[in-house]
Amino acid sequence: MxxxxxxxxxxxKLFIPFITAGDPDAEATIALALSLQNAGASAIELxxxxxxxxxxxxxxxxxxxxxxxxxxxxxxxxxxVPKMRENGVEIPVILFTYYNPVLQLGEENFFALMRENNVxxxxxxxxxxxxxxxxxxxxxxxxxxxxxxxxxxSSSRLKKIAEASEGFLxxxxxxxxxxxxxxxxxxxxxxxxxxxxxxPIPVAVGFGISSGEQARKMNEAGDGVVVGSSIIRQVEELxxxxxxxxxxxxxxxxxxxxxxxxxxxx
Amino acid sequence: MYPDIKxxxxxxxxxxxxxxxxxxxxxxxxAYRDAAADPAFGEEYVRLLxxxxxxPTALTFAENLTKSIGGASIYLKREDLNHTxxxxxxNAIGQAxxxxxxxxxxxxxETGAGQHGVAAATVAAKFGMKCKVFMGAEDVERQQLNVxxxxxxxxxxxxxxxxxxxxxxxxxxxxxYWVQHxxxxxxxxxxxxxPHPYPMIVRDFQKVIxxxxxxxxxxxxxxxxxxxxxxxxxxxxxxxxxxxxxxxxVELIGVEAAGKGIDTPLHAATITKGTNxxxxxxLTYLIQDEFGQIIEPYSISAGLDYPGVGPEHAHLADTGxxxxxxxTDQEALDALHRTAKEEGLLAAIESAHALAKAFIxxxxxxxxxxxxxxxxGRGDKDVxxxxxxxxxxxxxxxxxxxxNGAK
Numbered sequence: 001m002x003x004x005x006x007x008x009x010x011x012x013k014l015f016i017p018f019i020t021a022g023d024p025d026a027e028a029t030i031a032l033a034l035s036l037q038n039a040g041a042s043a044i045e046l047x048x049x050x051x052x053x054x055x056x057x058x059x060x061x062x063x064x065x066x067x068x069x070x071x072x073x074x075x076x077x078x079x080x081v082p083k084m085r086e087n088g089v090e091i092p093v094i095l096f097t098y099y100n101p102v103l104q105l106g107e108e109n110f111f112a113l114m115r116e117n118n119v120x121x122x123x124x125x126x127x128x129x130x131x132x133x134x135x136x137x138x139x140x141x142x143x144x145x146x147x148x149x150x151x152x153x154s155s156s157r158l159k160k161i162a163e164a165s166e167g168f169l170x171x172x173x174x175x176x177x178x179x180x181x182x183x184x185x186x187x188x189x190x191x192x193x194x195x196x197x198x199x200p201i202p203v204a205v206g207f208g209i210s211s212g213e214q215a216r217k218m219n220e221a222g223d224g225v226v227v228g229s230s231i232i233r234q235v236e237e238l239x240x241x242x243x244x245x246x247x248x249x250x251x252x253x254x255x256x257x258x259x260x261x262x263x264x265x266x
Numbered sequence: 267m268y269p270d271i272k273x274x275x276x277x278x279x280x281x282x283x284x285x286x287x288x289x290x291x292x293x294x295x296x297a298y299r300d301a302a303a304d305p306a307f308g309e310e311y312v313r314l315l316x317x318x319x320x321x322p323t324a325l326t327f328a329e330n331l332t333k334s335i336g337g338a339s340i341y342l343k344r345e346d347l348n349h350t351x352x353x354x355x356x357n358a359i360g361q362a363x364x365x366x367x368x369x370x371x372x373x374x375x376e377t378g379a380g381q382h383g384v385a386a387a388t389v390a391a392k393f394g395m396k397c398k399v400f401m402g403a404e405d406v407e408r409q410q411l412n413v414x415x416x417x418x419x420x421x422x423x424x425x426x427x428x429x430x431x432x433x434x435x436x437x438x439x440x441x442x443y444w445v446q447h448x449x450x451x452x453x454x455x456x457x458x459x460x461p462h463p464y465p466m467i468v469r470d471f472q473k474v475i476x477x478x479x480x481x482x483x484x485x486x487x488x489x490x491x492x493x494x495x496x497x498x499x500x501x502x503x504x505x506x507x508x509x510x511x512x513x514x515x516v517e518l519i520g521v522e523a524a525g526k527g528i529d530t531p532l533h534a535a536t537i538t539k540g541t542n543x544x545x546x547x548x549l550t551y552l553i554q555d556e557f558g559q560i561i562e563p564y565s566i567s568a569g570l571d572y573p574g575v576g577p578e579h580a581h582l583a584d585t586g587x588x589x590x591x592x593x594t595d596q597e598a599l600d601a602l603h604r605t606a607k608e609e610g611l612l613a614a615i616e617s618a619h620a621l622a623k624a625f626i627x628x629x630x631x632x633x634x635x636x637x638x639x640x641x642x643g644r645g646d647k648d649v650x651x652x653x654x655x656x657x658x659x660x661x662x663x664x665x666x667x668x669x670n671g672a673k
Contacts, residue, residue: 051429051559052438052545055284055445061428073557099282100544104558126282126544130272151286153448161285175286176446 014224022072057179121145181208212261273462352643378433380412382456457500458576461547472506
C-alpha cells in the first residue's frame with residue numbers, strides 16, 4: 001500500500017501544499033516546509049522555478065521569478081530536500097518541475113540527483129501520458145511516485161492515465177492554469193466522481209482551491225486537495241518578514257495557521 | 267513523411283503541454299485531417315488565396331542586383347505582395363477556415379512584430395469572428411503601428427507583462443488563455459512552432475510558397491534554382507518555401523538572426539547556437555542556460571527574435587538536408603538598403619537576413635546558376651526601426667536590458 005493510501009486508511013484527507021523552491025529564499029523554503037508539516041500537510045510539492053511556466057497563473061509565475069532572481073535552479077532545489085530532513089521534515093517531498101530543466105540535466109543525472117537527495121516523487125505538468133512513459137517506468141523501478149494529472153478534458157484518456165499513476169492522482173479541478181478561484185463549476189463534483197471511479201489510488205484535486213471551505217467541498221467528492229497559489233500569495237505578502245531572521249517565525253506561524261484550515265479528517 | 271504519429275520530426279516536435287490541452291489538440295488534428303481530405307476545403311482555401319490575398323504572388327528576377335553582384339541570377343519570391351504584406355496571411359486564411367469548420371468563432375493569436383497579429387485580425391474580420399491577440403508589452407510599445415492596425419480591424423490586443431514582455435511571453439500567455447477557453451476558442455499559431463499538429467498545419471498552409479515558386483521558376487527558366495534561401499525565426503516562410511524542394515537537387519539554406527554577432531549574447535541564432543529543449547509544447551533547438559531556463563534572444567527584427575525554432579527545421583538541420591547560417595543586424599540592414607536602392611523593393615528586416623546571405627553566396631556562383639530568395643514580407647512596418655538605425659539611434663539601454671534579461 002502506498003503512503004497516500006495509508007493516510008486514507010487512517011481517515012485522513014490529503015492536504016498537499018505547494019511551495020516554490022527559493023521563494024523568497026532557500027532558508028525560508030526549508031522553514032516553510034516544516035511549518036506546513038506542522039500544520040498537517042500530507043506531503044510537500046516543491047516547485048522548481050522556471051522561466052516559462054506554461055501551466056501556471058500569475059501568482060506562481062511571480063514566485064518563479066523571485067526564486068530565479070535568488071539564483072535558484074533545479075539542482076539547488078533538490079539539495080534543499082536533505083536540509084528539510086535535517087530540519088525535521090518527514091513527509092514525502094514531491095518535485096514539481098517543467099520538463100525542460102529535466103531534459104537539460106539529462107535523465108541519468110536527474111535520477112541520480114533524485115536518489116542522492118532522497119526526493120520521493122515527481123510531477124511534470126507538461127509531460128503528458130504519450131510523452132512520459134520512459135520516465136514513468138523509471139520512477140516505478142526506483143520506487144519514486146510519478147504523479148499523473150487528469151483534466152476535465154481528459155475524457156477518453158482518463159482511464160489509461162489513472163491506471164498509470166503512482167502515489168495519488170492529481171485531478172485538475174477546471175480548465176485553466178493554477179490560481180485562486182472564487183467559484184467552481186458544479187460539474188467539478190461529477191468529474192471528481194468520474195475520476196474516483198477509475199482511479200486505483202487516492203485522488204487529490206488541485207488548481208484554484210484557496211480556502212478551507214472550498215477544500216471541504218472538494219474533499220466530499222475526492223480524497224484531498226493540492227493548494228498552491230493561495231499559499232504562495234501568503235508567502236508573497238509576508239516576503240519581507242520571511243527573509244528577515246528576526247521576523248521569520250511570526251510569518252511562518254501565520255502561514256501555518258492558514259495551512260491548517262485545509263487539513264481535514266473524515 | 268514527417269511528422270510521425272506522435273507528431274515527431276526525428277527527435278523533435280511532439281506535444282509537451284498540460285494535460286488539459288491534449289484532447290483539444292487531438293480534436294484539432296482530426297478536424298485538420300478531415301479538412302485536408304475534403305476537396306471543398308482545399309478549393310475554398312485556394313479561392314481565398316486568389317481572390318482575397320492576391321495569389322499567385324510574383325516571381326521577380328532581380329536584374330539590377332544580379333548585374334551588380336556579378337554571380338548567379340537572383341530571383342525573389344514576392345510574398346510581400348500578399349494582402350497585409352507578408353506570407354503570414356496564407357496560414358491565417360487556412361486556420362480561419364479550419365476554425366469555421368470546427369464551429370469556433372473566437373480566435374486567439376500571439377504576435378511579436380505584429381505581422382501574424384494583423385493577419386489573424388484581418389481574417390477574423392473577414393470571417394466575422396472575434397479575435398484576441400496577445401503581444402508582449404515591449405512589442406506593443408515598439409510596434410504601435412501594427413497595434414493600431416489590429417485594433418482598426420476589430421481585434422483586441424492584450425499586452426503581456428510577464429517575463430521579458432516579448433513574443434515568448436505573449437505565446438505563453440496565449441497558451442494559458444487557450445487552456446482556460448479551449449472548449450470554444452481556436453488558437454491560431456503563427457509559425458511552424460508549438461505542439462503537434464501546429465507545425466504540420468502551418469507548414470501545409472505555407473507550402474503554397476514553394477509550390478508556386480517551383481512552377482513559376484520552371485515556366486521562366488525551364489528548370490529549378492540551384493539554391494533556395496529563406497530567413498528563419500520560427501521558420502514558417504522558410505518551411506513553406508523549402509518543403510516542395512526537399513526531394514529535388516536544390517541546395518536549401520535557412521538564415522537565422524545573428525543580431526550583434528553569434529559570439530555575443532545578443533542573437534537569435536537558435537539552430538546555430540541552441541541546444542535541445544522544450545518550448546511552447548515542442549521539442550526543438552532552444553536558446554537556454556545550463557539549467558533549462560529559456561534565454562530571451564535578440565535581433566533587430568522583431569519577427570526573428572524567438573528563442574526556439576520549428577521542430578521540422580531542427581530535424582532538417584540534423585539530417586543535413588538544409589544548411590542553416592546566420593546574418594547580423596548590420597548585414598541585414600545593408601542588404602535591405604541595397605535592395606531598396608537597386609531594385610526599388612523595401613524588404614522586411616526579416617527577409618533582409620536572407621537577402622544578405624544570398625548576395626554573398628550569389629557572388630561565388632557562376633552566371634549560369636540561379637538562386638531563389640523568399641522575400642517573406644515588406645518593410646513598411648520596419649521604417650521606424652530603420653530610421654532609428656540609420657541615425658545610429660539603436661537604443662543602447664534597450665540592448666543592455668535585453669542582455670541583462672538573458673539570465
